[in-house]
Amino acid sequence: MSKKAKRKIILIDGIRYYADRPDTCRKCFFWKNRKVGCILGKQNCYYLAEAVMxxxxxxxxxxxxxxxxxxxxxxxxxxxxxxxxxxxxxxxxxxxxxxx
The missing domain is CATH 1.10.1220 (Arc Repressor Mutant)
Structure with missing residues (x-):
């Protein structure tokens, strides 16, 4: 029985993200290009630790x-x-x- 390790959380501009988040959104897998931006959007960021309210x-x-x-x-x-x-x-x- 192995326990799941909790992911580390960092705080950026008052929003909690997981620590494995890239430095910038441009380095993220879900980043398309400068014109389109992130395909998930800021509200649905893959690295969000908690929902933005x-x-x-x-x-x-x-x-x-x-x-x-x-x-x-x-x-x-x-x-x-x-x-x-x-x-x-x-x-x-x-x-x-x-x-x-």
Missing amino acids: TAQEKKCEGCCYAKGQPCVSAVCYQELDVWLRATRINRAQREGAANG
């Missing part, structure tokens, strides 16, 4: 409704409510300044 996906990470795609959760509604209230306050201040 957007800010919205990070918010929905623990949400039970976020299966497959980000949802509109309570956190999202709270942020939207804060934004709407700030917009209303700014609008009221502008109208008050214009009237007064």
